[in-house]
Amino acid sequence: MRTQYVATVPLDDERLSADLGRAAEFRYSEAYSNYLIGGPWKSCMLWARGGDGGDGVLTNYSYEQEPAFTEQGRELPYLQEIITKVADLGRLNFARLAVFSDSVIVPHRDYLELAEIPEGARSAHRVHIPLVTHDACFFSEHNVVYRMRKGEVWFFDASRIHSVASFSKEPRIHLILDLVDVPAPGPLVKVGEASDEERIPPGRLVARPALPEGEREALRRLADVLTMDSFNEVFSIVIKKHFRFDGGDDFAWRTMTELARECADPAVLPRTEELRRYFELERAADR
Ligand code: YCP
Ligand code: CO
Secondary structure (H helix, E strand, O other), rough: OOOOEEEOOOOOOOHHHHHHHHOOOOOOOOOHHEEEEOOOEEEEEEEEEOOOOOOOHHHOOOOOOEEEEHHHEEEEEEHHHHHHHHHHHEEEEEEEEEEEEEEEEEEEEOOOOHHHOOOOEEEEEEEEEEEOOOEEEEEOOOOOEEEEOEEEEHHHHHOOOEEEEEEOOOOOEEEEEEOOOOOOOOOOOOOOOOOOEEEEEEEHOOOOEEEOOHHHHHHHHHOOOOHHHHHHHHHHHHHHHHOEEEEOOOOOHHHHHHHHHHOOOOOHHHHHHHHHHHHHHOOOOOO
């Protein structure tokens, strides 16, 4: 399903904070934090294949078992209610709470590592529902930057190149649902119509000014300080620029590759190319 806004679910702030208060005590997985530069990506399974909270790595669950609420999920009555109301439970593989702040996610595609899981069992559709968010949280898909607002249900096309930024220390908490692509009588998401087209409402799009030539020049000079030691810092600066300015298609990886070519450390270019392959093209379950 293409990225699109589907519906808004009314949230009961009191019941939500009661659940999130309890969830704050849970143990979170930091799986997938290698996609981030800055704070970690913390997730907690509320519904999973096999009903076990597991380690948060999507390839490490028993796909031959039925999904069910996990121990953590069973402690959160309001979130259980939301999950049950929104998703076709017959096709729901995973429901996770994901907490993230003051960090950026490297532009990547998801699901590459799920290729070995049988087609009828592997996740193919992702839904995001922001529970706590703020204006300094952004998503991007290719060169389009947008926001999701609290209580909105979005289909999120994780098979396309996407990136995320939070310019704030305030946590952003999303409920993320992963569903299988098998035929069923009803809709995947029961609260609204999904279409095959991309539909990011104009009010959610973030208009960025074109990257000024001076900024581009300044970024080029980062080649002077780029070594393997500063790789993450430089990449983070480049990704943040993508959320503030329109630098054109493929800005982050293209800029990083250009800087890698210019810089004095010969290890940087092969590492950049290797990372790019990992995040965009090929990634096996065991890597
Ligand atoms: C996402 N993809 O795009 C997740 C975050 C890395 C994998 C963690 O939201
Ligand atoms: Co992703």
